[in-house]
Amino acid sequence: MNSIFLRGPSLHIKLVFALALSAGLIVFDHVFDGFATTRVYLNSVVSPIQYLANLPSEMLNASASRLVSHQQLLEENAELQHDAVVLNGKLQRFVLLQEENDRLRRLLNTPVRGDIRKEVAELMAVDNNPYSHQIVIDRGAIQGVYEGQPVIDDKGIVGQIMQVGSTNSRVLLISDVTHAIPVRVARNNIRMIASGSGSLNELIIQHVPHSADIEEGDLLLSSGLGNVFPEGYPVAIITSIVRDEGRPFAQVNAEPVALLDRLKYLLLLWPNNLVGPEQSVPDTEQ
Structure with a gap:
């Protein structure tokens, strides 16, 4: 009895055919650059998908960068406030010393008789x-x-x-x-x-x-x-x-x-x- 469904080529034949076809296409593309336009279209179609795939990673990186920057700003601000307090203290001392120096200069420059x-x-x-x-x-x-x-x-x-x-x-x-x-x-x-x-x-x-x-x-x-x-x-x-x-x-x-x-x-x-x-x-x- 004949089978209703005809059997196709074997898997080995299909594999050899596929490899031969792939090699031919690779040689054709390398020698004649025949798929350049096709690659441009395919890249255009795939680019949004790539952006969407990279979006979570970029968002995480941006959030981490913001957190690091915020922490650095807080530390720098605290350090600057500390330096400002120290400098203001020194400035007040310098002002006091300047005033005392001015008093002494005026005092020593007071006109007195030579004797x-x-x-x-x-x-x-x-x-x-x-x-x-x-x-x-x-x-x-x-x-x-x-x-x-x-x-x-x-x-x-x-x-x-x-x-x-x-x-x-x-x-x-x-x-x-x-x-x-x-x-x-x-x-x-x-x-x-x-x-x-x-x-x-x-x-x-x-x-x-x-x-x-x-x-x-x-x-x-x-x-x-x-x-x-x-x-x-x-x-x-x-x-x-x-x-x-x-x-x-x-x-x-x-x-x-x-x-x-x-x-x-x-x-x-x-x-x-x-x-x-x-x-x-x-x-x-x-």
Whole structure:
């Protein structure tokens, strides 16, 4: 009996045919480049599929990159904030040092007579008694400090030495109620006495006649009388004048030129005749 379905070529024959056909197509494409156009079309058709296949990997890579970048930014930001705090601290210290340097320069450049020795002192303490204006400085008998010695700052006269220890001294400010200093008006040399009022920003000018030629804004200088303060140093500026004919004298107030509430560095003055060989010190102006 004949079979209904005819049997085709065997698998071996099909394999040989396929290999021969593939080899022929490869040779044809290599020699004649016959499938170039076909490959372009096939690549165009397959490209979207390739993009879709690579999309999850690219998304994961982008997300990982963003996470890494965000973490790096956080770390850099924290580091920059730390550096900013450190630099601000150093800057504040530099500003303070600059201010102190400026004060010292102004202090050392204060004009003094050629026969006067000067030396810088630093504030150590302020008397806490509200009725007494006194301060303590870091210079004493070892440095040749003596009672009654004049003390100035870069603006003008501050006071005089009241007590002397071996390494520190107490200064009585010109604003103390027990202190008085002979002064003269820079404009016309009228002589007066400036006494402390108990307020750091006010002095009282005593026994001024109503007819005295003084005006608000006049600068008062040390007159040199009394042999305590050298002549010609700024003391105060007249701030108010009240001429009441019912009183024997005019009421005159002045504001100290020295910044008595902001003292830091001070200058001690020695007349030349008080500096012996054993007390000589290096010239602070150099």
